[in-house]
């Protein structure tokens with residue numbers, strides 16, 4: 001796969017976007033997500049993060065149909081590890097930007113053209129989604145997001161990142177593949193956003209509707225309330241200390 005023209009007119013000649021979709025056991029939603037993304041972006045990299053048999057078979061079908069390039073990870077390593085693998089592959093293939101979207105069908109792919117247009121206007125920026133939830137969103141997840149937003153505001157100085165957790169964003173690959181992000185699991189989305197801000201990358205926040213697909217329709221969340229919240233708390237402990245150190249040494253934001 002090499003960069004091809006997308007269905008969206010990308011004005012700037014040097015903006016060549018692809019999509020990166022990390023998936024871990026999304027057998028009933030992955031094909032539909034790929035199909036919807038393909039209406040806007042032709043080049044798609046699906047990173048299968050060690051899915052079980054049903055998830056793997058669904059990803060194989062997408063790959064066999066030629067709808068996406070499949071990157072296979074033999075063992076589950078976490079969303080962050082999967083996205084990092086996808087971003088590296090995208091950069092190696094010559095793409096300049098990667099639209100990352102989750103495979104669980106929660107995101108509104110109709111917003112992709114607006115996100116790509118924002119990346120075209122400011123190729124150096126990180127484009128983040130700012131979710132507008134409906135009644136399907138679990139209360140615990142909404143509260144968790146408010147807490148993590150409080151901490152990311154503290155770590156970045158505030159008013160820069162609307163939502164640090166949403167898995168629907170456009171990465172500028174040159175900086176996203178260069179920045180050091182140790183987190184490999186659900187903490188990754190937060191850490192890479194904060195570290196890119198520290199690198200001086202501007203952030204564009206765009207509103208988007210998020211709908212939790214019901215389990216009967218194949219919606220599945222792997223977010224584990226206790227385990228992932230402990231990870232995220234440890235991440236904020238690290239980032240707050242680092243932010244303080246950077247501030248003390250005059251290197252908070254580049």
Ligand SMILES: Nc1nc2c(ncn2[C@@H]2O[C@H](COP(=O)(O)OP(=O)(O)OP(=O)(O)O)[C@@H](O)[C@H]2O)c(=O)[nH]1
Nearest residue numbers: 022023024049077078079082102103104221222223
């Ligand atoms: N949780 C999890 N997701 C993974 C992993 N590897 C890849 N993913 C993918 O990362 C995306 C986000 O996972 P979700 O479980 O929906 O996490 P989330 O969106 O933060 O949580 P919810 O708001 O509850 O949906 C999905 O496309 C997953 O398939 C993994 O090891 N764990």
Ligand SMILES: [Mg+2]
Nearest residue numbers: 102104106221
């Ligand atoms: Mg999700």
